[in-house]
Amino acid sequence: MRKFLLPLLFLLLFIIESLFVEYLPAKVFGMERIFVPHFLFIAILFLTIFVGRKHGIIYAAIFGLLFDIVYVEIIGIYFFLYPFISYLIYKLLQIIQSNIITAFLAALLGISLLEIGVYEMNYLIHVTDLDFIGFINLRFYPTLILNAVITLVAAYPLKWLFEKHSEALRAE
């Protein structure tokens, strides 16, 4: 049972992300901004921080590939960025102490890196012609605020779940 818990949780987050965007209206609080949910990536970052590097990067690669195939149809963008940023965050939290506050800040840093990375890649392959300032105003700030709120709510349950999971792993 415990073995299937994490994949199921991640799959659920993977689908909720798309449902969230499906029902999000064009104007939120009267502003036409683009809010991008990163539920899945927040969970992957917390997994990397509280369970371990190996787990985090494997999950990041698998779900990055799935994300690319199902939602983006360009294979490579998330398949590369998810594991890469997870690794960077892991390295960062080796230097500073990992507790819930640093994990929260690290998750925000990871999401900003992801957004900027995806923007740069899409700009390179001409999926978008938005300039950087436009990107910051239209997408970056709203996305960061949305995900900060989500992380704030989800941080404690995720930490509890993953710490329990890592204890179970050690006991095996």
Added chain:
Amino acid sequence: MPQFFLNKRLIILLVSIIVLVALIGFSLRERSKLTWPEQFLKDTTGWVQSLVSKPTHFVTGFFENLQDLQNTYDENKELKSRVENLVNLEAQVQELKKDNEELRDILGEKRTLRDFKPLPATVIGRNPDRWHEMIIIDKGKLNGIEKNMAVVTATGLLGKVKNVTQFSSTVQLLSAMDPKNRISAVVQGKKDVYGFVQGFDDKQKLLLIKSIPSGDKIEKGQTVITSGLGGVFPKGLMIGKVVDIKPDQYGLNQTALVKPGADFYDIENVIVIKRSMTKSVNMQTSDGKEKDY
């Protein structure tokens, strides 16, 4: 220096960047269909998505009904006034239809570019990162959906089918930026003006209709529909209304800014349009590389 190259992490990073570039290059090239592992994964996730999205559709539908109830009185008043006009209009339409049929009989030409077969579908997912504006619908190859078919909502043209798998398909919205995606359109007026839907203004949320000759007169408020000349879309699908006109970079053409009729957000049900009149022979020989729809 040799030590620099022996660094294991650096080598992994370099190899993964090479793989990344190769994969992106592979998926960006013109593909007539997806590879079978991709189709398999998409069908599997599509099945799970439809399992999750059906109950959510039900719940949101319930709340929407509650909201509708609040406005019932005002809406009813307005609708009543419209119904009176409708009767008149209906009679006129009947007459015109009859006229049209008679004239067609005389000409001996039964089929038109307007004829199509509608296939209703439900939205089961949407691309969360919103760079590539795409939705996933629950009908696929088995339901008769093919690549490049037009997709509409009740209020206007929404996009076209980008990829098809057995049980689901992805629809690229008009708001997605794709230089390869051009739709032949007509601005309806005293004299029809032809152009291409090509691009979307992200900040103003308006469609751009380009390649309109600079001599042609367009006015604000005119309706834009598909022309059916591209060979895939039928004629007469509503695209939107003209909001603004501006000259092109070199002054040879003009660009019309069009407010799309369809709402690109909060989409639940769509209709896939299958054109009755098939492509002409020389279009089929061009082997799927024809880029005007």
